[in-house]
Amino acid sequence: MVDVYSTLTREELVERLIALEAAGNPSSSRPGRSKKVIKAPRPFNFRSYPTRHIALLIAYHGWPYSGLAIQPPTPDCPAEIPTVEGELLKALEKTRLIEEGKGWDGCGFTRCGRTDRGVSSEGQVVDLWVRSSRHPEDGGVDLGDSWRQGSEASNSSTSTHHTSSWTRGETELSYPKMLNGVLPPSVRVLAWSPVSVDFNSRFSCSYRHYKYAFHQNPPLDLDLMTKAAELLVGEHDFRNFCRLDGAKQIQNHSRRVLKAYFDTQETHGMVVFNLIGTAFLWHQVRHIIAILFLVGSRLESPEIVSELLDVSTNPSKPSYAMGHPLPLTLHECGYPDGLDWRYGGWDGPSSSRPDHNSHENLERQLEEMRQVSELRSWQITGALRTLRKTLGKTDGLSGITYPVGGGDLVVSSKYPPVMTRPRGEPPDEVNRKWLEAKRLK
Numbered sequence: 225m226v227d228v229y230s231t232l233t234r235e236e237l238v239e240r241l242i243a244l245e246a247a248g249n250p251s252s253s254r255p256g257r258s259k260k261v262i263k264a265p266r267p268f269n270f271r272s273y274p275t276r277h278i279a280l281l282i283a284y285h286g287w288p289y290s291g292l293a294i295q296p297p298t299p300d301c302p303a304e305i306p307t308v309e310g311e312l313l314k315a316l317e318k319t320r321l322i323e324e325g326k327g328w329d330g331c332g333f334t335r336c337g338r339t340d341r342g343v344s345s346e347g348q349v350v351d352l353w354v355r356s357s358r359h360p361e362d363g364g365v366d367l368g369d370s371w372r373q374g375s376e377a378s379n380s381s382t383s384t385h386h387t388s389s390w391t392r393g394e395t396e397l398s399y400p401k402m403l404n405g406v407l408p409p410s411v412r413v414l415a416w417s418p419v420s421v422d423f424n425s426r427f428s429c430s431y432r433h434y435k436y437a438f439h440q441n442p443p444l445d446l447d448l449m450t451k452a453a454e455l456l457v458g459e460h461d462f463r464n465f466c467r468l469d470g471a472k473q474i475q476n477h478s479r480r481v482l483k484a485y486f487d488t489q490e491t492h493g494m495v496v497f498n499l500i501g502t503a504f505l506w507h508q509v510r511h512i513i514a515i516l517f518l519v520g521s522r523l524e525s526p527e528i529v530s531e532l533l534d535v536s537t538n539p540s541k542p543s544y545a546m547g548h549p550l551p552l553t554l555h556e557c558g559y560p561d562g563l564d565w566r567y568g569g570w571d572g573p574s575s576s577r578p579d580h581n582s583h584e585n586l587e588r589q590l591e592e593m594r595q596v597s598e599l600r601s602w603q604i605t606g607a608l609r610t611l612r613k614t615l616g617k618t619d620g621l622s623g624i625t626y627p628v629g630g631g632d633l634v635v636s637s638k639y640p641p642v643m644t645r646p647r648g649e650p651p652d653e654v655n656r657k658w659l660e661a662k663r664l665k
Contacts, residue, residue, distance in 0.1 A: 274373050275331075291307055292339045295307055308339075334350065340506075401568065435552070461535045517626055551629050624639045
């Protein structure tokens with residue numbers, strides 16, 4: 225064979241090589257040869273997957289958003305309004321945990337407490353139906369009626385497609401990890417919990433715990449504020465501690481406050497007001513703290529709380545500004561039987577889960593954010609310190625001053641007592657006027 229090739233000229237060798245390549249790979253010698261056909265990915269059919277009922281524990285910063293709940297566009301604001309639930313809905317659809325385009329109605333979504341523009345949370349609870357990797361026959365804990373087969377799942381898909389994803393019965397999708405991978409840093413899912421089919425994060429909740437932090441600058445009389453706060457405890461008509469909205473047509477403004485107290489140890493350099501109740505009216509916490517600030521500034525006596533709660537004498541609210549939203553956070557939503565929180569995919573009892581460090585990355589992210597926040601505060605404090613060192617500290621504001629939260633102060637030459645100020649309309653009249661205006665449209 226070598227002797228045959230040795231007698232060929234260079235041109236003949238090249239021709240022989242071309243012929244051999246063409247014989248071994250026919251398409252390589254043709255111009256515009258056909259390419260390998262890549263199959264299109266199979267369309268994702270959400271309804272072929274099972275779903276289960278879970279609760280999510282969510283923390284979020286309030287300041288980037290116009291509240292928790294999704295708000296539809298208006299003629300004055302046709303663009304998308306940034307909300308916490310808007311970000312959560314996009315994340316759930318992107319991870320294919322809920323069916324795209326069906327919104328909250330399509331997954332049975334409910335929330336525990338609706339927070340307003342600028343208000344944060346470290347313990348919001350929501351519940352919904354999401355895609356699941358579990359199956360009643362996977363050998364894991366009993367799923368009960370909080371698991372549903374996909375409405376378009378066939379016997380063949382159940383025995384092939386889904387079975388291939390089953391590992392151990394204790395394994396479920398890692399919901400917080402999936403969602404945090406696509407959510408903005410200002411919204412974090414801290415944990416998830418299996419819940420029964422009849423669980424409702426709003427109506428199953430036995431108490432809500434709000435916290436409101438403030439500095440003692442200017443100094444406030446905490447003893448007087450404590451006396452005033454104690455008068456809030458119990459069931460009262462809080463119409464004079466909220467904002468009325470005729471669109472809601474609320475007839476009953478009675479709410480039960482379980483605890484109201486101040487904590488000076490939780491956060492260095494700040495005082496935290498704790499308010500725990502079964503439910504709250506619109507802006508109720510911010511109205512309460514505003515009155516307590518006036519008491520602490522010695523502009524009102526603690527008895528003003530009793531006067532405002534006496535709706536037979538004072539059926540409508542006098543005019544006063546409510547507290548700033550920045551220091552307010554929904555700290556905890558309480559449930560009689562508690563919830564079995566976990567972070568990773570472990571679906572057995574949380575007390576025996578093997579993935580105790582599954583939330584390590586999230587913990588590190590939050591710690592980094594905390595340190596960055598403290599460093600920024602240190603930088604601002606440095607500028608303040610240099611200003612005072614260079615030019616001296618001022619004598620302070622002249623006139624009557626009192627805080628409204630978030631570092632804001634009201635400065636005035638006169639202070640009209642709250643009970644002498646103009647009154648709004650009572651709730652019945654607000655509701656009647658709203659219905660009348662709606663009828664005339």
